[in-house]
Amino acid sequence: MHVLALDTSTDVVTVGLVRLDAAGPQVLAELVRPGARQHGEQLMPAALEVCARAGYPLAEVDAVVCGNGPGPFTGLRVGLVSAAALGDALDVPVYGVCSLDAVAAVAAPGDPLVVVSDARRREVYWAAYDGAGRRTRGPEVSAPAALAGRIGELGVHRVAGPLAGRFAAESGLAELPGLVPTPAGLVAVARADLLARRAPDPLEPLYLRRPDAVPPAARKRVTA
Structure with missing residues (x-):
C-alpha cells in the first residue's frame, strides 16, 4: 500500500510518500519546507515532487493521511481541503x-512526554x-505557564514538538528531537485503519478555539 501523507498544522509544509505493510511504514520520499503563510503555494508542488522523487505516480496512491491539527485556521484548512480534494479526485x-x-x-520509547506546538496568541x-506514545490527555490549548504548572499532574518527563526547545527551558523537561509531524509518524497513527482498510471518519479540523468571527449584532434603532 502506498500512502501520501501531509501536514500543514505548523509553520512548515510536510509531505511524504510512504509504503505501508505489516512490517510498518517505509518512507520513500519526503519534503519538509518552510511554509508559514505559504501553505497553499507549497503543498501541491511538494506532493508532485515527492512522487517524482519516489518514482511513483500520484494517481496510483492507495490512501491519503492528513494531520488535522490542532493548528491555526488558514494553514490547517489548506491541508484538509487539499487532502479531501485528492481523495475525491x-x-x-x-x-x-x-x-x-x-x-x-x-x-x-521511554518516559511519558508532552508534545507542544505554537498556538500563537502566547x-x-x-x-x-x-x-x-499513547495519548493520555489533550489535545488542549493553554498558556505555556499554565501548562508548566501542570507538569506534575500530567506525570511527563520529556517534551517534543515545534516548541520543544523553548518549553524545555521553561519547564525543565528533557527535550526530544523531531520537532514537526513527519510522514512516518502520520502513517503510524493511521496504520491500523489503513491495513484493515476501514472506512475513515469524516475529516474534521482540530481548531480548539472558538472562531474570531461572530454574527453581527442587531442594528440599533434610530428614532427621530
Missing part, C-alpha cells in the same frame, strides 16, 4: 490524524502521552 480514502499524535508516534497546543 483519486477515489481513495482520506484519514485525518491528530498532528501531535504523529510527533509522539516516532518518539523513542499560547501552545499540547497533548500528553505515556511512554509508548
Whole structure:
C-alpha cells in the first residue's frame, strides 16, 4: 500500500510518500519546507515532487493521511481541503490524524512526554502521552505557564514538538528531537485503519478555539 501523507498544522509544509505493510511504514520520499503563510503555494508542488522523487505516480496512491491539527485556521484548512480534494479526485480514502499524535508516534520509547506546538496568541497546543506514545490527555490549548504548572499532574518527563526547545527551558523537561509531524509518524497513527482498510471518519479540523468571527449584532434603532 502506498500512502501520501501531509501536514500543514505548523509553520512548515510536510509531505511524504510512504509504503505501508505489516512490517510498518517505509518512507520513500519526503519534503519538509518552510511554509508559514505559504501553505497553499507549497503543498501541491511538494506532493508532485515527492512522487517524482519516489518514482511513483500520484494517481496510483492507495490512501491519503492528513494531520488535522490542532493548528491555526488558514494553514490547517489548506491541508484538509487539499487532502479531501485528492481523495475525491483519486477515489481513495482520506484519514485525518491528530498532528501531535504523529510527533509522539516516532518518539523513542521511554518516559511519558508532552508534545507542544505554537498556538500563537502566547499560547501552545499540547497533548500528553505515556511512554509508548499513547495519548493520555489533550489535545488542549493553554498558556505555556499554565501548562508548566501542570507538569506534575500530567506525570511527563520529556517534551517534543515545534516548541520543544523553548518549553524545555521553561519547564525543565528533557527535550526530544523531531520537532514537526513527519510522514512516518502520520502513517503510524493511521496504520491500523489503513491495513484493515476501514472506512475513515469524516475529516474534521482540530481548531480548539472558538472562531474570531461572530454574527453581527442587531442594528440599533434610530428614532427621530
